[in-house]
Amino acid sequence: MNQTLITLSDSVETAVKEAASEHSGISPYQLQIIQASKHTWPNGCLGIAEPDELCSLAKVEGWRVVIENQENGHKWVYRTSLEAEEIRLEDQYIYSGNLPPEVFEAVMEEASARSHLPKNQLEIQQEERKTWPNNCLGLPQPHEGCVEMLVEGWRIVISHEDQTWVYRTSTNAGEIRLEPSNP
Secondary structure (H helix, E strand, O other): OOHHHHHOOHHHHHHHHHHHHHHHOOOHHHEEEEEEEEEEEOOOOOOOOOOOOOOOOOOEEEEEEEEEEOOOOOEEEEEEEOOOOOEEEOOOOOEOOOOOHHHHHHHHHHHHHHHOOOHHHOEEEEEEEEEEEEOOOOOOOOOOOOOEEEEEEEEEEEEEOOEEEEEEEEOOOOOEEEOOOOO
16 A cells, blocks of 8 residues: 555545546446645646636645556546645546556657647557667667667557557657657
8 A cells, every 4th residue: 555545534535536436437436546645736726727717826735646447447647635625637538557657748748749639638549568679769760870779668559539649658758759650
């Protein structure tokens, strides 16, 4: 059990499970909190404002909570105020949990920028660990010198409706490359 869960109150845990249940249609009894950490959010909207939403500018102490569907392993990330008076889904997409959070965020940011779509309209279809043949992740640019070395990383397929983007990353997403068959 994650030690940070020790300080997560029953009322906050219950509120997050109920919010996740409402969002997903899954019984709260099938949901388990697998990670929780304290955070200071930048505003009253917990750093996640809806379009045209007004947020207080006061910093808000709270939690970042990862909750898992015990049946299929899908995970969601929620932000809450300290006593869970305010609960927000960090992103509308499902966080699979297999990717390290920094890789997940970096690839979603890149795909959002490339597609001009908000992250909540993008979905990860597939993710798999890969070993790339060089520091260019097997995708050298013209006139780029690549160092022949094995680089651990990920191959991630992201989609929106009929569009698909396939990304290659290093382990921590220090390097991200789009496979060339993409627009």
